[in-house]
Amino acid sequence: MKRIPIQPDFYDWRTHARTLLQEGFAPEDVDLTDATIATTLQLALEDEDPRPTGTHVPTPHVPKTYLEAAELAASHRSPDRWNLLYRILYRLQTQPELLRIEVDTDIAQLRSLVQQVRRDLHKMHAFVRFRKVEADPMDEANPFAPHASTLAGNVNPLAEHFVAWYQPDHRILHLAAPFFAERFASMHWTVLTPDASVSWNPNSKQLAFGPGLPREHAPQADELETLWRAYYSSIFNPARLNPDVMRSEMPVRYWKNLPEIDVLPQLITQSANRVGAMVQTQALKPSAAPFVPAEHTLPVINAAMPSCKGCDLYLHATQVVPGVAPSAHPSHTVELMMVGEQPGDQEDRAGKPFVGPAGRVLDRALEELGIDRSTVYVTNAVKHFKFVQRGKLRLHQNPRMSEITACRPWLLAEIDAVRPRVILCLGSSAAKSLLGGTFGLMRDHGKIFPTPYANQVVATIHPSAVLRARDQPSGEQLYNFLKDDLALAYHAALHGSSVQPDVTSV
Numbered sequence: 474m475k476r477i478p479i480q481p482d483f484y485d486w487r488t489h490a491r492t493l494l495q496e497g498f499a500p501e502d503v504d505l506t507d508a509t510i511a512t513t514l515q516l517a518l519e520d521e522d523p524r525p526t527g528t529h530v531p532t533p534h535v536p537k538t539y540l541e542a543a544e545l546a547a548s549h550r551s552p553d554r555w556n557l558l559y560r561i562l563y564r565l566q567t568q569p570e571l572l573r574i575e576v577d578t579d580i581a582q583l584r585s586l587v588q589q590v591r592r593d594l595h596k597m598h599a600f601v602r603f604r605k606v607e608a609d610p611m612d613e614a615n616p617f618a619p620h621a622s623t624l625a626g627n628v629n630p631l632a633e634h635f636v637a638w639y640q641p642d643h644r645i646l647h648l649a650a651p652f653f654a655e656r657f658a659s660m661h662w663t664v665l666t667p668d669a670s671v672s673w674n675p676n677s678k679q680l681a682f683g684p685g686l687p688r689e690h691a692p693q694a695d696e697l698e699t700l701w702r703a704y705y706s707s708i709f710n711p712a713r714l715n716p717d718v719m720r721s722e723m724p725v726r727y728w729k730n731l732p733e734i735d736v737l738p739q740l741i742t743q744s745a746n747r748v749g750a751m752v753q754t755q756a757l758k759p760s761a762a763p764f765v766p767a768e769h770t771l772p773v774i775n776a777a778m779p780s781c782k783g784c785d786l787y788l789h790a791t792q793v794v795p796g797v798a799p800s801a802h803p804s805h806t807v808e809l810m811m812v813g814e815q816p817g818d819q820e821d822r823a824g825k826p827f828v829g830p831a832g833r834v835l836d837r838a839l840e841e842l843g844i845d846r847s848t849v850y851v852t853n854a855v856k857h858f859k860f861v862q863r864g865k866l867r868l869h870q871n872p873r874m875s876e877i878t879a880c881r882p883w884l885l886a887e888i889d890a891v892r893p894r895v896i897l898c899l900g901s902s903a904a905k906s907l908l909g910g911t912f913g914l915m916r917d918h919g920k921i922f923p924t925p926y927a928n929q930v931v932a933t934i935h936p937s938a939v940l941r942a943r944d945q946p947s948g949e950q951l952y953n954f955l956k957d958d959l960a961l962a963y964h965a966a967l968h969g970s971s972v973q974p975d976v977t978s979v
């Protein structure tokens with residue numbers, strides 16, 4: 474048996490795994506252990522001259538999706554993950570379809586690790602709270618910047634420094650950091666965890682990683698906390714109050730990081746009255762909000778959506794039509810999300826967005842631009858079909874602003890679940906939902922707007938407007954708007970990445 478201590482780092486595993494494959498070590502011949510827990514005793518157990526019994530793979534290849542999933546799973550704390558990842562890697566050399574076999578024990582285990590890491594990431598994105606500290610971020614003596622000396626670039630000495638301490642379940646800081654870099658691009662911040670820390674320099678746009686720090690090094694309260702408490706009180710939804718779910722979502726040991734936790738007892742006491750007031754308001758204003766689950770993951774959202782009675786549209790539609798995510802595999806990230814208006818007649822019957830005539834116009838534009846629809850998240854601003862019956866025909870009706878607003882909580886939950894880099898609104902209903910009721914489509918289509926939901930939101934002509942155009946030249950012009958805006962959104966979504974076939978060398 475060949476025993477190899479792996480630094481708790483995906484790239485260390487990858488280097489060893491490549492060599493082991495090339496030397497022909499079968500999974501049974503090796504034991505890959507976390508270097509932090511590999512003991513001298515274990516290493517002493519190593520055979521003098523371990524012999525490989527497997528097949529030599531001179532140039533190992535795997536689907537790119539596997540490497541993405543493996544990188545996520547590598548951040549899990551499970552001590553057995555390195556062996557699992559090597560086993561799957563080895564099997565993939567002769568079973569390229571392995572990843573699709575969901576009932577395979579190794580694949581099921583991989584999915585579970587990936588899911589747990591994703592969940593942990595989701596929590597970290599939601600629960601990190603920064604505090605402002607009075608210390609120069611570049612000063613080595615600054616107790617909150619353990620790697621100040623490695624932080625390249627100039628920092629304004631008067632710059633404010635924001636520091637957060639957080640304890641994730643898994644080793645996910647390197648995965649979580651880009652999210653904070655994007656969201657707080659202009660701030661100088663540091664996130665401390667027990668395993669590692671990271672700082673962002675807004676001038677050089679660089680992240681610098683360093684050692685971990687215990688909780689005692691976390692900065693103390695500041696005036697930002699007052700703001701947090703006020704903000705939390707204003708968004709607190711007493712109808713959703715479920716302390717058990719809160720505890721399971723966010724174990725009590727993490728609550729100490731959240732300034733808003735102080736105001737919770739008071740809000741709980743007031744919640745009965747506020748629920749009453751909300752029920753009255755709800756009677757006047759339709760909204761999906763009470764039906765949207767607190768956990769924003771696609772399986773949970775899609776399971777809850779069919780029971781929505783947030784407005785009256787559910788009464789006549791055949792079914793709710795949820796969004797369609799890019800072809801499922803363990804770690805796909807969504808770069809582009811397209812939001813239409815509402816399902817049409819055929820979508821209402823099929824339960825899928827854009828499968829009717831408007832969908833065919835959209836497919837044509839996608840195909841002409843060389844965009845694979847299965848890589849894009851497709852959904853609608855309103856999830857039920859709105860129509861009037863004329864004999865056997867069901868004629869599409871535009872949703873009212875109140876219906877678009879009522880359905881918005883589903884769209885926001887989907888956006889929160891998939892966090893697309895760019896959102897393309899198809900038509901004015903989707904644009905109104907995300908860019909406001911006064912959005913002018915002919916004036917503002919093809920422009921990129923920063924929003925709280927996604928950094929880049931673009932709106933374009935709805936594909937059915939192309940079909941409805943009275944004459945050929947105007948139909949063609951609308952189609953070209955649609956295609957140009959789609960190309961712009963896709964380009965923005967791919968910014969920083971390129972389209973590659975899904976096979977890569979290890």
Ligand code: URA
Pocket residue numbers: 813814815816817820825826827828829831832853937
């Ligand atoms: N039009 C839309 O806006 N969405 C669909 O899903 C179909 C037609």
